[in-house]
Amino acid sequence: xxxxxxxxxxxxxxxxxxxxxxxxxxxxxxxxxxxxxxxxxxxxxxxxxxxxxxxxxxxxxxxxxxxxxxxxxxxxxxxxxxxxxxxxxxxxxxxxxxxxxxxxxxxxxxxxxxxxxxxxxxxxxxxxxxxxxxxxxxxxxxxxxxxxxxxxxxxxxxxxxxxxxxxxxxxxxxxxxxxxxxxxxxxxxxxxxxxxxxxxxxxxxxxxxxxxxxxxxxxxxxxxxxxxxxxxxxxxxxxxxxxxxxxxxxxxxxxxxxxxxxxxxxxxxxxxxxxxxxxxxxxxxxxxxxxxxxxxxxxxxxxxxxxxxxxxxxxxxxxxxxxxxxxxxxxxxxxxxxxxxxxxxxxxxxxxxxxxxxxxxxxxxxxxxxxxxxxxxxxxxxxxxxxxxxxxxxxxxxxxxxxxxxxxxxxxxxxxxxxxxxxxxxxxxxxxxxxxxxxxxxxxxxxxxxxxxxxxxxxxxxxxxxxxxxxxxxxxxxxxxxxxxxxxxxxxxxxxxxxxx
Amino acid sequence: xxxxxxxxxxxxxxxxxxxxxxxxxxxxxxxxxxxxxxxxxxxxxxxxxxxxxxxxxxxxxxxxxxx
Numbered sequence: 052x053x054x055x056x057x058x059x060x061x062x063x064x065x066x067x068x069x070x071x072x073x074x075x076x077x078x079x080x081x082x083x084x085x086x087x088x089x090x091x092x093x094x095x096x097x098x099x100x101x102x103x104x105x106x107x108x109x110x111x112x113x114x115x116x117x118x119x120x121x122x123x124x125x126x127x128x129x130x131x132x133x134x135x136x137x138x139x140x141x142x143x144x145x146x147x148x149x150x151x152x153x154x155x156x157x158x159x160x161x162x163x164x165x166x167x168x169x170x171x172x173x174x175x176x177x178x179x180x181x182x183x184x185x186x187x188x189x190x191x192x193x194x195x196x197x198x199x200x201x202x203x204x205x206x207x208x209x210x211x212x213x214x215x216x217x218x219x220x221x222x223x224x225x226x227x228x229x230x231x232x233x234x235x236x237x238x239x240x241x242x243x244x245x246x247x248x249x250x251x252x253x254x255x256x257x258x259x260x261x262x263x264x265x266x267x268x269x270x271x272x273x274x275x276x277x278x279x280x281x282x283x284x285x286x287x288x289x290x291x292x293x294x295x296x297x298x299x300x301x302x303x304x305x306x307x308x309x310x311x312x313x314x315x316x317x318x319x320x321x322x323x324x325x326x327x328x329x330x331x332x333x334x335x336x337x338x339x340x341x342x343x344x345x346x347x348x349x350x351x352x353x354x355x356x357x358x359x360x361x362x363x364x365x366x367x368x369x370x371x372x373x374x375x376x377x378x379x380x381x382x383x384x385x386x387x388x389x390x391x392x393x394x395x396x397x398x399x400x401x402x403x404x405x406x407x408x409x410x411x412x413x414x415x416x417x418x419x420x421x422x423x424x425x426x427x428x429x430x431x432x433x434x435x436x437x438x439x440x441x442x443x444x445x446x447x448x449x450x451x452x453x454x455x456x457x458x459x460x461x462x463x464x465x466x467x468x469x470x471x472x473x474x475x476x477x478x479x480x481x482x483x484x485x486x487x488x489x490x491x492x493x494x495x496x497x498x499x500x501x502x503x504x505x506x507x508x509x510x511x512x513x514x515x516x517x518x519x520x521x522x523x524x525x526x527x528x529x530x531x532x533x534x535x536x537x538x539x540x541x542x543x544x545x546x547x548x549x550x551x552x
Numbered sequence: 553x554x555x556x557x558x559x560x561x562x563x564x565x566x567x568x569x570x571x572x573x574x575x576x577x578x579x580x581x582x583x584x585x586x587x588x589x590x591x592x593x594x595x596x597x598x599x600x601x602x603x604x605x606x607x608x609x610x611x612x613x614x615x616x617x618x619x
Binding site for chain 2: 490
């Protein structure tokens with residue numbers, strides 16, 4: 052009996068193996084034909100081994116694989132799709148991709164300073180430092196001298212290319228600072244400790260690099276770090292610099308143009324003849340969800356202006372673009388603002404792609420690190436990613452109308468955080484007396500723009516995680532992104548692309 | 553959105569642009585920051601500097617109670 056069964060199984064396997072793919076029952080299924088088209092698109096993908104004239108590095112801060120997944124679904128659902136099937140601009144088959152290991156020399160969980168530094172210098176760096184070698188020590192000015200690294204911006208300036216940096220965070224914040232600054236502490240944004248002469252504060256370094264002809268265009272937030280405490284700024288706020296220096300006047304004094312709102316942004320001369328300094332907010336620019344068009348330009352609008360400006364250089368340019376507030380909304384445990392800023396980032400990528408030629412421009416899309424964001428199940432297709440988890444339906448595609456309940460009888464959101472301000476544990480009488488139960492939650496509350504997701508471990512600010520991020524790229528040498536790479540390899544692809552024979 | 557950091561306690565905290573000062577009717581019983589409280593009172597508009605703390609507010613809820 053056993054022998055007969057084995058023989059029959061073998062016959063079935065042989066029969067299946069002999070059937071051509073077009074003869075099998077699922078051959079006309081939409082998923083099947085879409086799969087065939089997907090591999091054809093990969094086969095058709097061009098391998099460009101030319102020299103890159105331009106390099107654009109787009110970084111969504113804190114947009115790891117999980118956060119990016121949330122944005123993908125949210126963006127799709129805003130277009131009336133179920134969401135899961137949506138394709139973000141940089142997820143299209145024209146882009147090569149890889150996974151990226153983001154840890155720092157001395158940190159399993161990275162921060163944005165050394166991660167930006169790794170992408171801009173080609174070597175991993177130490178936690179909370181920017182563009183200093185591995186012998187430098189955090190917060191120790193005495194370890195700066197001799198440990199300064201050469202940046203990609205400095206390298207391409209030597210090739211007579213232009214350099215631009217854009218961020219929705221403060222321009223002195225870690226990711227944009229990675230383009231131009233070298234500092235033993237990422238927080239030395241507008242002052243250094245007394246007696247520290249080996250380096251200047253980060254804002255001063257930006258203006259110095261503009262004067263040196265390295266940085267040609269800088270647009271973002273952080274205005275108060277460029278003026279003294281006695282200075283009343285454009286929107287009525289006060290400067291923050293203890294040394295009283297007015298770096299905005301210093302910049303305009305050397306011929307730079309200055310913009311501080313949408314109107315002055317629209318008035319910038321983009322012919323490349325004069326450097327650009329734009330500071331749209333005293334601190335970070337607004338979340339995309341809160342941004343008023345007449346107050347600040349969008350990340351995509353800044354991208355468009357920067358590319359128009361930098362394209363005037365016939366030798367090309369390097370432009371780093373950061374969506375800085377994906378990270379901030381994650382830190383706040385506020386998934387909806389995270390996803391909306393993620394969508395603004397996707398728009399900026401699409402804008403950069405639209406305005407450039409794949410033949411001579413290497414576009415790299417990545418993140419610096421992930422967050423402690425996580426996703427619950429089992430939710431049906433089309434469950435609003437910003438809301439409560441709906442059950443899987445037995446028929447059709449769309450989720451059922453039933454909310455999935457936890458063992459405590461309460462519904463829960465798809466998106467949660469492992470730690471943060473939304474902790475379900477609350478402090479009791481004793482110092483370490485934390486306990487709690489999950490609050491009741493309605494869909495109306497869960498989808499509110501200000502809703503903070505439930506989290507486990509109580510922390511005033513949600514943390515990064517060491518989980519991988521993705522990198523997507525198109526243009527010259529983009530095919531070098533493959534497999535699972537270290538974050539500093541991103542620099543080496545850029546450097547190879549601009550020097551290839 | 554609830555503040556992830558207390559702007560009064562953290563020197564690095566960003567000052568929120570949607571903050572409203574609440575002056576309570578009775579002495580406040582401190583609650584953990586991640587517990588929602590609902591408060592009601594009388595809305596006051598216009599600049600006011602608290603003489604005790606120097607805190608400047610543009611709008612306030614005064615005589616407030618909460619549950």
